[in-house]
Amino acid sequence: MGRVGFTTTIPVEVLLAAGQEPVDLNNLFIGANHPQQMADQAEEAGYPRTTCGWIKGLYTAALTTEIDSVIAVMHGDCSNTQALMETLELQGMDMIPFAFPYDRDPQGLRASLYKLMDRFGVSEAEVEREKKRLDEIRRLCWIWDDLTWKSDQVSSFENHLKLVSTSDFEGNPDRFAVEMDKLIMEARQRQPESGKVRLAYIGVPPIFTDLYQVLESMGARVVFNEVQRQFSMPYQTENMVDQYICYTYPYGAFARLADIKAQVEQRQVQGIIHYTQTFCYRQIEDLIFRQKLGLPLLTLEGDKPGKVDARSRLRLEAFINMLG
């Protein structure tokens, strides 16, 4: 069995149908013992200091782990991925481009999917069979999410961690499912953590390693992790194309906005943290969310991996204090 890395959530069913182990390079990077050193290594290789910390981390993660190839999502994620792909190619890495269609067109998505299936030599029937299997595991993640916002039994960080892991199911969906079953049983026995300020976290997952713990220590709970939840494909769908069309993240701010609006209302969110990465084009999209969401919104910016810095803590504290 080979291992295939990728730069953001891709139709993982294709890799599983081909008997490949999926490796989300983001999780590998931020879960490493010294993620900051990985970003530094990319800078030593020539990546500009004024570039996204995630991209730098992915570069080093791809080069320092045993993988056969990397799927680079050229459209629907990050505007730096093309250069990431090219610089990895320069190092002799086998690169496979994948693109979500900008206009969310099912035909365009089908074409991308077929190209990927061809590359791994799997049929549509095999891939759809994997989807059915993963549907059951993803359902466990939806329960996990419900236990976060409906009954306040799962913490902000636990919600983030398990949902963000659904991009690669930690490399082994069956093992992941067994663990989720156990965690759900255990969480259902807990006392609810109610009475805290209810926050939504929107944007890419944070590069800060202790953000959720910091928020909880300040008397707040994140009851909605937008993009992480999207990774768990929270939709009942019949087939692969439907599923990856419902998935909002690759299709721009407005596709995401509809999902965010519905969820913050349902989950009785009091305030929103919009996280953006330093040097990321998504900082521009901040103005769209500010204008359209109609709830207090704090824009939080992170650059390098590590603990939440003193100024950000100060701003978070003031924001929670204002909402409380």
Next chain:
Amino acid sequence: MIGIDLGSRQVKLIQMQKGTVSRREMRDTIGFYRQYGRMHDGQLQIDLEEAGWSGDEVIATGYGKMAVSITGARQIPEIQAHALGAVFQSQRQSFTLVDIGGQDSKVILVRDGKVADFITNDRCAASSGRYLENMAAVLDISLEELSRYDQDPAEINATCAIFGETELVARIVEGCALPQLAAGVNYALYHRLAPLLKRMDSDLLVLSGGVALNKALADILARETGRQVLRLPDPQYNGAIGCCVFGGI
């Protein structure tokens, strides 16, 4: 009631009795920490008694409060402290507070006496008091003199406290006169604030922090925004006053 604002560059201490300030003191932050701070359980602990401030309830706020603890003090977030101080000093309930200190700036929307929204600079000290100090030093004039000029500004874009210097030197070489250069510096600060003020708009702009002493900036703000501008009587002590207000004066 004693209010203490642990700023990034100055520690401000205020004592209030029956709604009036009875004592005030401003100390250099690093010197203050060195002199009165002791490490205790990995945290810097300040002994106020040793610093000559005791015998009253203490409320603290400020940039240093995450890492610094003051024996016997209650701590409040600085956004809240600044809003409370400005409501008390201005005797107004709804306004936009522009607080520009030594290393940071905050724009706080106050409605009915409470914080409704806020923005802070989050990454660097551009367009802070330090910027003005550096620019005044390059021009070889005092901060007081710098704050006299708001007409016919030279074009200065950088508000970075370091790169601003390079730009200013380039303008000097081009032959710009001192009044234009000084006005350009003040305008650069305004341009940095303008988008924040648009997001936090009110009919009244209240200025606090050391930069509120800059009359040129106040005049530029009034002229460019068409809003009423009020400089607080005690701008640098506003956070410390807010602490006292929180404690009940």
